[in-house]
Amino acid sequence: MQPPAQAASNSGGTPEDLRLALRAATLYYLDGxxxxxxxxxxxxxxPTAGRLIARAKARGLVRIEVVVPPTMKDDLHADEERLLEERYGLTEAVVTGHLGRAAGALLMRRLSENDVLGFTWGPEQVAAVTALAPGVASCRVVVQLDGAMSTAAYQTGMEFILSRGADMLRASAMRLPAPLYAxxxxxTSMxxxxxxxxxxxxxRRADTMLFGxxxxxxSTTLFEGSFLDTRMLDELVSLxxxxxxxxxxxxxxxxxxITELAHRAVSVPLEDIRTCAKTILVCSGPPKHEATRAALLGGLAKLLVCDIDCARWLLEH
Structure with missing residues (x-):
């Protein structure tokens, strides 16, 4: 804090005004x-006490510094989180080395007891529900957002996501007994x-959605699960x-x-994802960086959980 006399000359206030503001700020910030x-x-x-504290801060009598403990510098990335929020208009960004745990914690913080919570399937979603703790949060319904049935011996993890999500959040589960594409x-029949x-x-009307x-x-899970073939991928890339x-x-x-797949998909449309109030995107791995950036630019996610490499890539592009 600056000496009162110096502050008075800098800001134009009377010595008594500034002395009182400085005293109030000292009692508030230093004495608690x-x-x-x-x-x-x-x-x-x-109300006057509140105004005195605000005046002290506005006139430069107070300097607030947030210090990250040296042992946690690799785990806390407040600067990158703030920059991501500003750059992409996010409600919240979480940059961490423990994606599943962070996604689960974020979900439990943001979830309301009357929410309908929607999940797509994938490894990030499995990790997020694995990290959920009983009794911390609850919601009304857990619902499947995309079909998961496949002719291949591929495990989407959807049943685990719904079952554990419903158990941990004390919710009912709504399953989508359908393939992703037909x-x-x-x-039309389905x-x-x-x-x-x-x-x-x-x-489509879910209050919260979590997806990757x-x-x-x-290398995508859709190709690995035989939902797509190389011909479809080539067409998508060309478009x-x-x-x-x-x-x-x-x-x-x-x-x-828009391709033939858009008419064959059994899942919630992107337009409904875009209008959802709380959309949580969990990104893991460099191959997904470009898709993550595109989703953020398109307003498809309002909350982001990613690692530091992804955060830096997003801020550089």
């Missing part, structure tokens, strides 16, 4: 008194099925697709890429 206690000590009203006539249509409509992104390559959420592909700006 409440505004009510400061008011009683200085003989002023509580021919258009089958999709949408007329009461169970499938009810689940999709519930997912997929890249447009043979500018860089990523997908729930089997719905988007370009570098996060805009939907």
């Amino acid at each position: 008194l409440t505004q009510a206690e400061i008011a009683a000590k200085l003989g002023v009203s509580r 021919d258009p006539s089958t999709v 949408r007329n099925d009461s169970v499938i249509s009810r689940t999709l409509e519930t997912g 992104v997929g890249s447009v390559s043979t 500018g697709a860089v990523g997908e959420i729930g089997g719905r592909f988007f370009d570098a700006n996060g805009a939907p890429v």
